Amino acid sequence: MTGNPGESRPVVQLGAQPVDLTNCDREPIHIPGAVQPHGALIALDHGRIVVASDSVREHFGLDVSQLLGQGLDLLLEPEVRQRVETALTRENLEHNPLFLLSTSVRGRGSFDVIAHARDGLHLLEFEPGGGRTQVDPAALIRGSLGALNATRSLSDFAGVLAREVRHLTGFDRVMVYQFAPNGTGTVVAEELAAGMESFLGLRYPASDIPQQARALYVLNMIRIISDVQGTPSPLSALPEHAQPLNLSYAGLRAVSPIHIQYLRNMGVGASMSISIVRGQELWGLIACHHNSVRVLPYDVRGACEFLGQVASVQLSARQERDEQAYELRLRSAESGLISQLAQQLDPLEALSDPEANLLGFIDAPGAAISYGGELVRLGVTPSAPQITELCRWLATQPQAQVLHTDALGQEYPAAQAYADRASGVLAVPLSGNRHDYVLWFRPEQLQTVTWAGDPNKPVQVDESGLGRLTPRQSFAAWQETVRGRSAPWQGAELQAAQALRRAITSVTLRRAEETHELNVELQRSNAELDAFAYIASHDLKEPLRGLHNYSVFLLDTYGQQLDEDGVAKLRTLVRLTQRMDDLLDSLLLYSRVGRVDLHFQPTPLDTLVREALDTLSPRLHETGAAVTVHDLPTVKVDRVRVAEIYQNLIANALKYTTRAHPQIEIGMLAPADRAAHRVPPEVRPDARILYVKDDGIGIREQHYENIFRIFKRLHAREQFGGGTGAGLTIVRKIVERHGGQVWVESEFGQGSTFLFTLEA
Incomplete structure (x- = not known):
């Protein structure tokens, strides 16, 4: 070896949090602060060993304090070290543990070296490699895949899966364990050694596998506990690396003491779990138990993990196929039902x-x-x-x-x-x-459910009375009628x-x-026809009668000789004629809005507002009005008619005011602002509500509806520039032809806000 043990360094032990009844569901099982004792683990920070398990003493003949702070040259031959360091720099190891090689460490036996990365550190696991089978994992599972593909039912599939995993691993018992939506699990298939008691059909409470454990099963699809009776080997670290080490992907990760006690109570000596995942959810587990210690070679574990992945894919495909067939049947029935509804x-x-x-x-x-x-x-x-x-x-x-x-x-x-x-x-x-x-x-x-022990007593309090969690001692079949x-x-x-x-x-x-909307429309049309009949018999007949009377008087009495009195009467005649013309124009415009075909096209509303402001620019300049226009959407509308909406509302805001410099605001309500307004119930929750707001004379609440009636003015004929009272009626007609609603909110003397939707 090229390296020599260094001087002893100060170290910090990464202890695990105690677990009791108050924190079992929150137990951080991904940072247990220890590994299983049959192997050793070190963590490297830029090639320097910063964390190591105490088991290095047993396996490598070095104390942790001698190893921390050193490089891999203290453990591996130069050529091997170079291969490992090269792999650490080239491979993507963040969520992908990778078998690197088998090698001796300081001349002590043979170890499988598995690497992965986590939180900026490289983790190396050393497992005794004497039991390696030196077989191709593909050869191990080729027959298994053929057997799985030949199954027709879920029950047969699970049974073959249990049989093939037991054949691969040699465990005394292999179960396929399926989770229900409520978290409970049932043994749906089992293969076991002769003379063992069967667990087939037993159901286990959801509390047997806490949520954080289920999450880890999705992240890391295989988990082995080689010696249930073994004492975990604590992790020690340099003081600057004293934070907990995440071992989610480590095969040697130590096990929750609660789970260890659970397995001991079952009489299990070693266990292994292979996840069956559908999408991102844990469908079930292939749970393996052995009566004694069992260290499974890495290549066999890899074959089992691959088989679990294949099983996950095939199971998902089978269930999706069944679900799709059922969905097709439902859709066929749905089609017939909808057809019946339409008829x-x-x-x-x-x-x-x-x-x-x-x-x-x-x-x-x-x-x-x-x-x-x-x-x-x-x-x-x-x-x-x-x-x-x-x-x-x-x-x-x-x-x-x-x-x-x-x-x-x-x-x-x-x-x-x-x-x-x-x-x-x-x-x-x-x-x-x-x-x-x-x-x-x-x-x-x-339903009669057979539980593995009383599900109402998944845990017990131990003799100390301190509230420590103790898994149930009995797993005898316990029946419950649901x-x-x-x-x-x-x-x-x-x-x-x-x-x-x-x-x-x-x-x-x-x-x-x-039908309801049609009835409402008919009622409104009838009301408007009544209003029209009234206008035709009164407001329109009056100027016509005056025209007739004064025309006759002019012709009979004055003829072609008109004095001042005749001129005055002639002026009266012109005034009445003009009034009649204005009324007829309004009626024609209103009628045209109801009859003309609308041409809908995507239209930026801010463009229509600018056009309306351009048209009214002389009046805007004359009144000194300030107009604020907020962002407006693009909406599929008839641009000519919607431009009339804005022109009418802006013109009214300029007309009905006593302020020297009127303020007008145009925009669209934000969803959060809807609650502050009296939105009619007919307006859809997702409808875009547009508005024109002014600070004019305002409208009393009792007139909110009257102002939309044709020829209805709230003021004397010549007040506020006169007019026929048809503008807002035309606005309502245009809005309704777009499938929308229009309404007013106002405070008398303070101003009005006209709000409307354009649903088309």
């Missing part, structure tokens, strides 16, 4: 029609439709009064696109009376009426229900809303 006007009749096949749409023996105060039941359901009360309860729950539970009686105790018909419910809200639902029911599914639960609702079913809700909303409820 019938009454949604209740459409959904309850046998051709709609509501029970076939979602796999459930019972369904019900509650709509508009009526109720239709299909198949096996609770009674009508019970469903009505259930809908009332559902209306009090936080609203979502789909409401579902497979344990209705636990959340709504009244449902316990009909658990045999509806222990599970899937409810789809149909409209804004919180009592309108489509519901599917599933009956109680009695009542009040139905078969769970699958993700594809929830998505299909959401799709149905969207379809019902767009096909059926839209039709009802269109």
Whole structure:
């Protein structure tokens, strides 16, 4: 060797945090401060050893204090050291532990050297390599892959997986362990040595594997504990590297004392876990137990990890294929149901029609439709009064696109009376009426669960009475009968229900809303026709009658000889004629807005505002008004008509003011500002609300609606520059033809804000 032990240096031991009942779920198992004793670990900072396990004394014949601060030349021959250092600089080791080589260390046996990087340090693990098989991992698993590919069911797949892993590893027991959504796990397949008690079918509480352990299983797909009875070897570090060392990817990482005690209580001598991951979620584990110490060679572990990865991919593919087949069936049923909805006007009749096949749409023996105060039941359901009360309860729950539970009686105790018909419910809200639902029911599914020990006592307090966590001693089969639960609702079913809700909303409820909007429009049109009839019989007839009377008087009395009195009457005639012309122009413009075809195109609204300001520039200059224009969106509108909106509103702001220098603000409400305004309920939550704000004379609240009526002025005919009172009526008509709403907010004497939406 080229290196010699250095002088002893001050060291700091990286101890683990004590674990008890108060912090088990928060135990930092990725920084245990120790490694398993059958190997040794060192951490390098730029080639200098800054952390080492105390087991270097046993394996390398050096005390930690002699090793820290030194280089690899103290441990490895020059040629080997060069190979290791080169690999450390060339390989991507951050999340990818890599087998480097097998070598002797200070002339002591043979060690497998595995490297990875973490938090700026290079970690080297040294495991005794005498048991290496020197086989190609691909050769080990070739037969396994063929056997897995030949399976047809999930049960067969898990069984072959357990058999092949046991063949590869020689462990006494190999189980495939599947997690449920609630975190509990069930042994779905098992291979074991003769004479051992079977765990097949047993369920284990979620608390057996804490959340932080599950997260590590996703990061590091293989985990081995070679000697459950072994004493962990603490890590020591130079004082400047005294922070905890992250061992998430280290194969030698020491094990939580809680888990060690758990394995000891089971009589396990060694264990290994291989993760089965679907997406980024832990689907299950291949759990291996041995009755005695078992150090598994690195190449065999690598073959097992690869097999776990292949199993994860194949399992995901199989489940996705099954889910896609079910989704296709649901979509086919959805298509038929939507077609039925489109053919019938009454949604209740459409959904309850046998051709709609509501029970076939979602796999459930019972369904019900509650709509508009009526109720239709299909198949096996609770009674009508019970469903009505259930809908009332559902209306009090936080609203979502789909409401579902497979344990209705636990959340709504009244449902316990009909658990045999509806222990599970899937409810789809149909409209804004919180009592309108489509519901599917599933009956109680009695289930006998066999637990590995009492699940209500996953831990025990030890004899000291200090509250230390002690895993349960008994793993004897413990049976529990589960009542009040139905078969769970699958993700594809929830998505299909959401799709149905969207379809019902767009096909059926839209039709009802269109009918309602048509009625409102007809009522408004009738009112406007009444107003027009009044104008035609009064305001228009009066100037026409004056025109006629004065014309006759002029012709009969004065003829071609007009004195001053005749000139005055002639002026009156001109004034009335002009008034008639103005009224007729307004009527024609209003009529044209309602009849003309709109041409929608993406239009920057700020461009329209600038055009309106240009048109009104003489008046702006005359009044000394200051106009502030905030950022405005590009919207698909009829640019000519929307320009009229802004021109009308800005002109009114300039007209109805007594200030020397009026202030006008034009913009769009930010979402956070909506709550400060009285937004009509018809306005969609995501609608863009535009506004024109002034500091003019304002409008009293009782006139908020009157100002939009045709020819309705709140002031004397000649006040504030006169006018016909048709401008805001035209604004409303243009906005409504764009599918929007317009309203006013005002404080009398302080100013007004006209707000509107353009939904098209």
